[in-house]
Amino acid sequence: MTILLTGATGLVGTRLLPRLLAAGHDCRALVRRGKPVPDDARAVEGDLFDPPSLAPALAGVSAVIHLAAVFRTQDDSLIWKSNLDGARALIAAVRDHAPRARFILASTSNVYGKDQPRPGREDDPVDPPQAYPASKVAAEQALRESGLTWAVLRFPFVYGDGDGHLAALPDHAVTARWHPAQRMSTIHHRDIATAMALALTGAMDGRVVNIADDVPASMFELIALGGGSMEASAEPLASPWAMQVDTALARSIGFRPTIRTVYQAAQEKLL
Numbered sequence: 001m002t003i004l005l006t007g008a009t010g011l012v013g014t015r016l017l018p019r020l021l022a023a024g025h026d027c028r029a030l031v032r033r034g035k036p037v038p039d040d041a042r043a044v045e046g047d048l049f050d051p052p053s054l055a056p057a058l059a060g061v062s063a064v065i066h067l068a069a070v071f072r073t074q075d076d077s078l079i080w081k082s083n084l085d086g087a088r089a090l091i092a093a094v095r096d097h098a099p100r101a102r103f104i105l106a107s108t109s110n111v112y113g114k115d116q117p118r119p120g121r122e123d124d125p126v127d128p129p130q131a132y133p134a135s136k137v138a139a140e141q142a143l144r145e146s147g148l149t150w151a152v153l154r155f156p157f158v159y160g161d162g163d164g165h166l167a168a169l170p171d172h173a174v175t176a177r178w179h180p181a182q183r184m185s186t187i188h189h190r191d192i193a194t195a196m197a198l199a200l201t202g203a204m205d206g207r208v209v210n211i212a213d214d215v216p217a218s219m220f221e222l223i224a225l226g227g228g229s230m231e232a233s234a235e236p237l238a239s240p241w242a243m244q245v246d247t248a249l250a251r252s253i254g255f256r257p258t259i260r261t262v263y264q265a266a267q268e269k270l271l
Contacts, residue, residue, distance in 0.1 A: 001200060002026045004057055004101075006048070006090065007067030009035050012106070012192060015161050016067070017041055019193035025200075030057050030068075048086035054093035063102040063200055064094055069136070076131040083135035084142070091146045102149045104199050107136045109156040109185060109210060114242035119185070121246045122154070122208045140208065151204035153195055156185035156212050156245055157222075159262070160270050163189065166226025173219055173230060180220035180230050184243040185212040188259040188270065195255055203253045210245040214260040225266055 003020060007013040008029035020027050021040045028044045029037040037043045044057040048068065058064070070082035087105070094101055110133040112120030128134050143150045159165045172178070187195075195211045198204065223230045247255070259265050 001063055002028070002061045003063045003065060003200075004028045004030060004044070004061045005041075005065045005067065006030045007069065007106075008037055008041070010067060010069075011163055011165075012158060012189065013067045015163070015189040016065075016193055016196065019190070020196070023193075023197060028057060028061065030054075048082075048089050051089050051093055054090065055097050058093055058097040058101070061098050061101050063104065064090070064098070065104045065106070065196060066090055067106045069106070069132075071132040079131040080135050083132070084138045087139035088142050091142055091148065094148060095146060099148065102151070102200065102202065102205070103143060103146070104196065104204075105139060105143050105150065105152045107140055107152050107154045107208075108133055109154045109212070109243070109245045111137050111154065112245065114239045116239075116241045118241055119244040119246040120210065120241075122210055122249055149202075149205055151199045151206070152208040153199060153204070154208065154210050154245070155187055155192065156210075156243070158187055158189060158192065160188040160190065160259070160265055162271070166222060166271060167228065169219070169223045169226055170228040170230065173223065178219045179235070179237050180218065180233050181237050182219045182239075182242065183216040184219065184222065185210075185216045185245045185247075186222075186262055187212050187257070188265055190259055190270070191257045194258055195250070198253070198255055207249070207253075209250050209253070209255075210247050211250055211255065212245050212247050213257040213262075216244045217262050222262065225262055225271065 046053040046057045111126040
């Protein structure tokens, strides 16, 4: 399968791309001039904000995996431009130059509200106030209305392969005032590849799908696994289902995480 991957030089993309190559796919990495990619991948120059530059990258592709996104910034206009306008440009280019290609969009479980009455489900109404998840919801909708063959994968907290996410949690916990008993759905980089492999078969076509491992872990546990510490608390937990997702749909269509919990990842030295 010939795949065009955006965001190939990002935190998720640099870990997904080698796994796609190992699975035997012909991978093209969409990059701006001068960005490095693994030797076995083909770098194709292009810019989501320069639509004509996308045509050569899309010639003959059978699938597009769109990872490119911006979220670690206070610049809301940049978030919207990158995540919505960039997605719209790529969708239009795929319609024009590779209309039979499967378009897989990586999205986020941050679209779900913190006061949800249970783990977030794909058919729950979503209207997040923050720019990053709101821009992802809008990009999802643009893809759903595109007429293309599509799938949307909503990922929770991504970790593993030495990406530094667990080590950064203490600072986020302080800023967000997370309760130590707050549980959060997680997914290892290896199982992002597991989910993408399933999506590439068409099993997720026309669906928005939550992807996560088997057991959400508490902030207290996650921070400890990352080598940090968090002040304990016996205060009541105000939003017990925040940051957790229901994965029944994913499992019904064949998704099985190979790393079922963060503790398995720790035991196998995959953090």
